[in-house]
Amino acid sequence: MRFCPWAQRALIYASVKNVPSEVINIHLKEKPDWYFSKHYKGQVPALELDEGKKHVIESAHIPEYFYDLFPESRILPSDPYEKVQQKLLLERLAAVAPAFYAAAQAANNPEGRDEKYAALVKAFEDAEKLLTGDFFSGKAKPGFADYLIFPNYQRVFWLSHILPNSPFSSESFPGPNFPKLAKWYRTLDSIPEVAAASQPTEMGVGFFNDYLKGTPNYDYGL
Amino acid sequence: MRFCPWAQRALIYASVKNVPSEVINIHLKEKPDWYFSKHYKGQVPALELDEGKKHVIESAHIPEYFYDLFPESRILPSDPYEKVQQKLLLERLAAVAPAFYAAAQAANNPEGRDEKYAALVKAFEDAEKLLTGDFFSGKAKPGFADYLIFPNYQRVFWLSHILPNSPFSSESFPGPNFPKLAKWYRTLDSIPEVAAASQPTEMGVGFFNDYLKGTPNYDYGL
CATH class of the missing domain: 1.20.1050.10 (Glutathione S-transferase Yfyf (Class Pi); Chain A, domain 2)
Structure with missing residues (x-):
């Protein structure tokens, strides 16, 4: 959702860490059914990887996952x-x-x-x-x-x-x-x-x- | 607090990872003033280190901290x-x-x-x-x-x-x-x-x- 602060957390992190990504926005009052296969609660954000095989959800966990995945551009202290x-x-x-x-x-x-x-x-x-x-x-x-x-x-x-x-x-x-x-x-x-x-x-x-x-x-x- | 599930999380982790520790229980309805210098909200658990110089609080963060501190006995996957x-x-x-x-x-x-x-x-x-x-x-x-x-x-x-x-x-x-x-x-x-x-x-x-x-x-x- 374009105005969601939690989704924006993931966008900022992807931007600062220069992780190539595509953004798909959803309608929060009329959530598409397919979205629940990405996030069991239907909340935003959800990060999809490996052509839909993997998902990481929640606004604080996606940045931490990026930390572990790309330690060379880490933002969290080591x-x-x-x-x-x-x-x-x-x-x-x-x-x-x-x-x-x-x-x-x-x-x-x-x-x-x-x-x-x-x-x-x-x-x-x-x-x-x-x-x-x-x-x-x-x-x-x-x-x-x-x-x-x-x-x-x-x-x-x-x-x-x-x-x-x-x-x-x-x-x-x-x-x-x-x-x-x-x-x-x-x-x-x-x-x-x-x-x-x-x-x-x-x-x-x-x-x-x-x-x-x-x-x-x-x-x-x- | 001896019956608090969140405090017990830290105890279990310290026990499984064999981290030597001393347990200090507090009275949750009559919290001692000194405890707020360990946890700003006065909640349990709080982990004290380095003779009181360092504190790590919150039941999910203490185990994650142990993960980073003692990776050789890690419980979380790498x-x-x-x-x-x-x-x-x-x-x-x-x-x-x-x-x-x-x-x-x-x-x-x-x-x-x-x-x-x-x-x-x-x-x-x-x-x-x-x-x-x-x-x-x-x-x-x-x-x-x-x-x-x-x-x-x-x-x-x-x-x-x-x-x-x-x-x-x-x-x-x-x-x-x-x-x-x-x-x-x-x-x-x-x-x-x-x-x-x-x-x-x-x-x-x-x-x-x-x-x-x-x-x-x-x-x-x-």
Whole structure:
């Protein structure tokens, strides 16, 4: 699904690692029957290999599989302790995802909106504290946690254009209270491999505008 | 926590891989302050290394960390595709865990009991289908998915002694409708390293009897 942050994780990884791939998008409300032979739950993403003989599913496992398959272009650290810390950091940062979906629901429903916004802001505050250098990798360049969490932040960026009284700025996203995250977001967003795996902002904003009304158009802008 | 299935995952792995370790149990309702310096959420398990300088948390990550740290005694396959399939299989089998907690709630509350039991039976039926050989490893001996899912099945075994009209047999657990799982459970349960990382049945049953009444005694039987 073109606007799915979990599918985008696989696209970014394939792009950064330069793995040749073909992308097949599906309609998430009218899933084709054949897709369940690729992913038993019918969720995205699924990676198909060897002309359909092999499948790897789930947004965090596909990048780890790429790590094992192509160690020469590894993004995860080879040191066991640093490696597991990147995976744990990603899970911690992923608190932004459920907070995003809750805040999105509040776009057209003021009930509980303040609490939902506050939970999303809290996820950003936690991330701002966890970002001790330029990147979540702890290195001079982006790593596993940076690439994989970026799509979730991009969804909040899109949302910041739509949300009534958005707690985030769409100009200098996420805003002046998050100086490290703002620099991080700007840097990640401008990396060619990440941009190549992203939908343009106007597409993302347009898609979510419909999505929040309960009428998502998965072909938006095509 | 002595009866926690997630903590037991780490114990089983340390036992099978023969990693010398000291176990510190904590009281889950009155968590000691110091524990939050080991695990930011205060959950179990946490693995402490290098005299407190390093920590690895989460029940699936500790075994994977052991894999990277001690590859000579690896339990996960070294083939990238087989390895990722074991991890995905574990996540699929882990559907038993939320179904277990829902069924446990039904012990003292008949409302919705049938549906909750049905969901747990469904998780067992799915697992019975996924068990195509003797083990979930697909090999002649237990692997990653076998060791890590065993504690969750053991909790259902304990529960089968307590639940009113239990859909599972505590004699030939899980019962005659699950011939492959029954053999699998008996085999895993009798492995010395697994037994060494397990509480005796009477302890587990006694603990859960109190737990279901809302008065868990984490020191039960001590």
